[in-house]
Amino acid sequence: MKHYSYDEWMQYVKNEINEKDRETYESHLYACDQCLDDYLLAVSANESSLPILSNDGSFTDLVMAGVSKQKPPIKNKKPFYQQAAFHYLLAAAATILLTLTGAFQSLATYADSLENPQKIQAKKPSVTEGVIDKTFAWMDSLENKEVNKK
Template identity: 30%
Template sequence: MEHVSKEQLARFVEGELPDAENKLVETHLDDCDICFQLYVSAIDDWSMPEIGLSETFTSETVAKITNQNACYHAKSSNPPASKARKKQTFAHYLLAAGLTVVLMLTGAFQNVLTISDQTSVKDEVSITDQLMNTTTSWLDQLKGEINR
């Protein structure tokens, strides 16, 4: 492909080229430093299309955000509900702590340890050892067949 023209680069930058021609230009820009430099200068010369924003856009947007934040804070700050929630959480904590003390004093936790000490751990061969033994015996059989 020959060098890309400035008009073609401008259309490439603006995204106005057909897909096939767009791919050819991309491939050429990867290979040709001269055209790549022209492409960079075309990007520098390219101006953004004007977006029609009103003069009061910024102030209106800030006002909307401020109103939304004020509404959010008004909804989320509910002191009576949070106090009630804290009281409920504290009551649950006291109940759990009290039950723990009672169970410790009655020796319930000691009985759990005694029961777990009395159970015996079975001496079983682990799965890994079983696999190793099976594989070893299979390899020994295979070695015996090859030696025959």
């Protein structure tokens, strides 16, 4: 970190530097205690040339009135997909979708089978297997009818 000398701070106090350097000095004061001490010494040494406040109370009132008139800084508006409401709606939509598709029911059944392995029931045939079995039974009954007719 670059430190500024006492003479540089004296130039700052006397307002003998350009605006860009002034901003650099001010931001440096926030981070550097050593330079803050030099700045305070420069202000003390140059105190006689600084303006004198005739009425401290009215000055404070003027400053506070000026501060209250300032507009608050404009906040950068986040895109809709970075806002909390969007995330809540997305979570609600996913929950509804999973509920309607039966994913939670399947998950509950699976968890129950893990907790109680003795409750494992005989495997139920799938719907497709049931349709195929009924189709073959129907075809067998047709064959039997043909055989009986002859």
